[in-house]
Amino acid sequence: MSSIRNTYVLFLHISCILMSDRGHGSRIFSTTKSERLNMAQHRHTAAMKVIGALAVPTIAALALTGCSSSAGSTSSSNGSKEFSLSFATSNTIESPFQKLAEDYMKSHSDVKITFNPQPNDSYDQTLRTQLQAGNASDVVVTSPGSGTGRSILPLAEAGFLEPLDDAAKELLPEGSGSTFGHDGKVYGQATEITVAALVSNETAAEAAGGFPADFSSLQEQCKALESSGKSLFALAGAAPPNTGLMAMSLAASRVYAEDPKWNDKRAAKETTFAGSDGWKSALQAVNTLKDAGCFQKGAAGGGFDAITKGLAGGTSVSGFIPAPSWKQLESAAGGAKFAVRALPAESSSKSYVFASANYAFSINAASKNKDAAKAFLDWAAEPEQTKAFAEIDGALPVTGLDKYDFGSGAYKNVGDLIKDGKYGPLPNIQWPNSAVYDALATGVQGIITGQKSPDQVLQAMDAAWGQ
Amino acid sequence: MTATMQPKSEAAEAPRRGRRTPGAGQNARSRGRGLEFGHWWWALPGIALVFAIHYVATGIGGFFAFTNWTGIGSFKITGWANFEAIFKDPTKVGALSNTLFLAFGSVLLGNIAGLVIALGLNRVLKTRYILRTLFFMPVVLSPLATAYIWKYIFDFDGPLNAFLKAIGAGDQAKPWLADPQWAIWTVLVVLVWSSTGFAMVIFMAGLAGVPAEVEEAAAIDGANLWQRFRNVTLPAIRPAVAIATTLGIVQGLRVFDPIMALTGGGPAGATETLATQVYKQAFALGNFGGGAALALVLAAIILIFAVLQQRLTRSNPED
Numbered sequence: 001m002s003s004i005r006n007t008y009v010l011f012l013h014i015s016c017i018l019m020s021d022r023g024h025g026s027r028i029f030s031t032t033k034s035e036r037l038n039m040a041q042h043r044h045t046a047a048m049k050v051i052g053a054l055a056v057p058t059i060a061a062l063a064l065t066g067c068s069s070s071a072g073s074t075s076s077s078n079g080s081k082e083f084s085l086s087f088a089t090s091n092t093i094e095s096p097f098q099k100l101a102e103d104y105m106k107s108h109s110d111v112k113i114t115f116n117p118q119p120n121d122s123y124d125q126t127l128r129t130q131l132q133a134g135n136a137s138d139v140v141v142t143s144p145g146s147g148t149g150r151s152i153l154p155l156a157e158a159g160f161l162e163p164l165d166d167a168a169k170e171l172l173p174e175g176s177g178s179t180f181g182h183d184g185k186v187y188g189q190a191t192e193i194t195v196a197a198l199v200s201n202e203t204a205a206e207a208a209g210g211f212p213a214d215f216s217s218l219q220e221q222c223k224a225l226e227s228s229g230k231s232l233f234a235l236a237g238a239a240p241p242n243t244g245l246m247a248m249s250l251a252a253s254r255v256y257a258e259d260p261k262w263n264d265k266r267a268a269k270e271t272t273f274a275g276s277d278g279w280k281s282a283l284q285a286v287n288t289l290k291d292a293g294c295f296q297k298g299a300a301g302g303g304f305d306a307i308t309k310g311l312a313g314g315t316s317v318s319g320f321i322p323a324p325s326w327k328q329l330e331s332a333a334g335g336a337k338f339a340v341r342a343l344p345a346e347s348s349s350k351s352y353v354f355a356s357a358n359y360a361f362s363i364n365a366a367s368k369n370k371d372a373a374k375a376f377l378d379w380a381a382e383p384e385q386t387k388a389f390a391e392i393d394g395a396l397p398v399t400g401l402d403k404y405d406f407g408s409g410a411y412k413n414v415g416d417l418i419k420d421g422k423y424g425p426l427p428n429i430q431w432p433n434s435a436v437y438d439a440l441a442t443g444v445q446g447i448i449t450g451q452k453s454p455d456q457v458l459q460a461m462d463a464a465w466g467q
Numbered sequence: 468m469t470a471t472m473q474p475k476s477e478a479a480e481a482p483r484r485g486r487r488t489p490g491a492g493q494n495a496r497s498r499g500r501g502l503e504f505g506h507w508w509w510a511l512p513g514i515a516l517v518f519a520i521h522y523v524a525t526g527i528g529g530f531f532a533f534t535n536w537t538g539i540g541s542f543k544i545t546g547w548a549n550f551e552a553i554f555k556d557p558t559k560v561g562a563l564s565n566t567l568f569l570a571f572g573s574v575l576l577g578n579i580a581g582l583v584i585a586l587g588l589n590r591v592l593k594t595r596y597i598l599r600t601l602f603f604m605p606v607v608l609s610p611l612a613t614a615y616i617w618k619y620i621f622d623f624d625g626p627l628n629a630f631l632k633a634i635g636a637g638d639q640a641k642p643w644l645a646d647p648q649w650a651i652w653t654v655l656v657v658l659v660w661s662s663t664g665f666a667m668v669i670f671m672a673g674l675a676g677v678p679a680e681v682e683e684a685a686a687i688d689g690a691n692l693w694q695r696f697r698n699v700t701l702p703a704i705r706p707a708v709a710i711a712t713t714l715g716i717v718q719g720l721r722v723f724d725p726i727m728a729l730t731g732g733g734p735a736g737a738t739e740t741l742a743t744q745v746y747k748q749a750f751a752l753g754n755f756g757g758g759a760a761l762a763l764v765l766a767a768i769i770l771i772f773a774v775l776q777q778r779l780t781r782s783n784p785e786d
Contacts, residue, residue, distance in 0.1 A: 124751075125750045128538055128539055131539070132539060149538075149750075149751075149753055154537065154539060154540065154753075155539065157540055158539040158540035158541075159540075160539070237642075237645060237734075238644065238645050238730065238731065238733055238734070239731075240731075240733070297623060298622075298623020298624065298641075298642040298645075299642075300642050300645035300646075300734055301621075301622065301623055301642030301643070301644050301645030301646075301734075302623070302642075302645075433752070433753065434751070434752050434753060435752045435754070438747075438751070438752060442733065442735050442736060443735065445645075445733055445734050445735045446734065446735030446736075448734075449645060449646070449647050449734045449735060449737075450647065451647045451734065451735045451737065452735055467754070
């Protein structure tokens with residue numbers, strides 16, 4: 001079976017090579033064609049045969065050189081201080097991964113790192129294809145769990161990732177061990193703690209009379225803001241990841257505050273989405289928010305630009321986006337202050353946020369530069385570097401969270417929740433496949449447009465779980 | 468009628484080309500040797516590449532339709548399970564009906580619009596060369612790039628809603644691409660816009676072969692505009708109709724990038740087509756087996772409709 005699979009992967013690889021060499025090939029054909037016409041008049045058929053005979057090996061040679069040059073970049077002798085790093089980029093702001101690696105090169109002048117940035121929306125697929133073809137970077141950025149294409153568990157099970165040593169184990173966030181590996185092995189080194197809640201424009205919130213403290217005052221404020229042509233939330237209704245994040249934020253206080261181990265119960269089939277009152281009330285709350293006018297006008301068709309425009313311009317007070325975005329928004333908005341907040345719960349005792357390591361460094365099992373890659377990971381695991389990385393990205397450091405000074409920074413509003421341990425990993429990290437989150441995210445869009453009921457969405461999530 | 472309409476030179480030359488008239492034989496043969504140029508085996512690299520890239524790869528991809536492969540790691544052969552899942556899943560059945568709706572809708576409207584424009588720009592009009600270029604432009608432009616422009620036009624804060632508000636129809640303003648009722652029609656508008664130019668060019672090529680004398684003769688005989696179109700022009704451009712509709716159907720059934728850019732299959736699957744589902748299943752959700760099965764279904768549907776379409780619009784044997 002695996003030989004068939006390898007053949008297919010080989011074909012993908014070959015076709016990619018052939019496609020990239022198509023230009024050379026056609027140039028040869030066009031040369032022979034023009035010469036052919038010329039010679040037709042002079043009837044130099046003997047010369048034509050020579051050219052015809054030469055064309056085939058020339059194309060073959062070109063195709064072969066194409067192969068070797070594309071594979072050449074990753075091959076270097078063992079023990080070298082060179083390695084490559086793949087990470088996803090989604091905007092023009094410099095990637096924190098690249099910044100960290102550049103700092104490493106500055107402090108280790110004999111090290112050379114080749115960067116392979118990939119667009120975020122195609123990163124998962126590119127990573128998987130490259131791992132299978134054996135030409136992935138030495139260090140790749142992955143995600144814990146099994147919910148996405150770049151998730152550690154399926155990649156480790158398929159043998160594409162190298163088990164890491166104690167330095168990585170020490171960085172494991174509490175309770176997240178099972179999402180970084182199995183059988184006592186760890187395949188990813190956490191880079192930072194990302195809070196997934198609300199990012200709010202504090203200047204706009206103050207102008208609206210302060211950020212609401214609980215869910216009922218939130219609805220009141222939605223109505224007040226709506227009548228003044230503004231909105232409490234900016235929602236990218238046409239971008240499923242955003243609707244999904246909103247639904248999970250609603251489920252934080254309704255499901256996971258009471259039962260942080262709810263995902264384990266779902267995995268053990270002790271409960272279902274459709275049978276959970278917490279999840280039902282979370283999705284019904286989507287309708288409540290919609291009816292209260294909490295979203296900007298035309299939210300169902302909004303993209304991520306609706307969030308950046310709304311928050312930076314102050315026409316919307318907050319958005320369901322990963323916390324590190326506060327830093328980028330603050331630099332884009334010029335003047336307005338941004339902060340991270342938990343979505344107000346029905347009662348303050350139920351407040352809960354998601355904070356987990358969503359990105360990790362992993363080493364490609366087929367890497368020829370494992371020593372250089374491991375040295376980089378060990379360096380990145382030092383407290384100084386984890387702190388610096390969190391600062392670059394505007395996230396929380398993966399170590400020393402208990403001693404972290406939340407006092408005056410963007411995280412001051414969620415500091416107490418994190419210190420009291422009222423936080424858990426983003427639920428979809430623990431879900432078995434990405435179809436569950438997709439069912440939630442597209443389903444919530446359906447609730448907003450009136451195509452689907454909360455029950456239908458929850459049933460679709462249960463169906464996707466069993467896939 | 469059709470016999471008289473064949474352009475004279477073409478009709479007379481055609482049978483002669485096939486036959487070898489004794490007198491002309493010598494001359495033709497020597498000319499043939501002079502032009503005979505190349506050998507069949509020159510095509511071998513091309514054939515090998517087509518075979519390797521198209522047929523072998525498609526065949527192996529087709530094999531995965533019968534497995535539960537996730538895109539990495541090991542897999543099991545699951546038989547027809549992936550196909551059963553497709554026809555049990557309302558999203559995919561919805562995607563199938565959306566695919567057919569968009570394909571036939573865009574072919575019908577695109578061809579009618581293309582024919583009308585081709586007829587209008589066929590002769591007489593002085594600015595016809597500029598207008599032809601303008602109407603053909605959407606075919607040349609990148610479908611992805613133009614889809615983003617359309618997305619902006621249909622955006623809630625976009626020009627269309629601004630126009631509606633300006634003329635006092637502000638209550639009709641809606642997020643066009645996220646409205647469960649309107650999204651699919653909005654997508655259809657974009658598809659028709661992009662396919663019209665292509666149909667127009669094919670019809671124009673067909674119209675170039677319709678001799679003006681025959682039309683004039685019909686006009687002198689008292690045929691009005693509609694009769695001349697129905698009985699003279701349309702039969703003459705029948706091959707063009709066949710080509711334009713067949714290519715349109717094939718193109719319409721596998722349309723992907725405009726939908727991906729406009730709606731991504733949303734809202735909640737309302738504009739999902741088989742092609743966007745194939746992508747989503749295989750590459751976004753890691754269900755490679757399911758995606759491959761869906762791709763096979765799509766290929767089968769395209770094949771069936773292409774053959775059917777060819778049969779329906781095939782010219783009469785006597786033509």
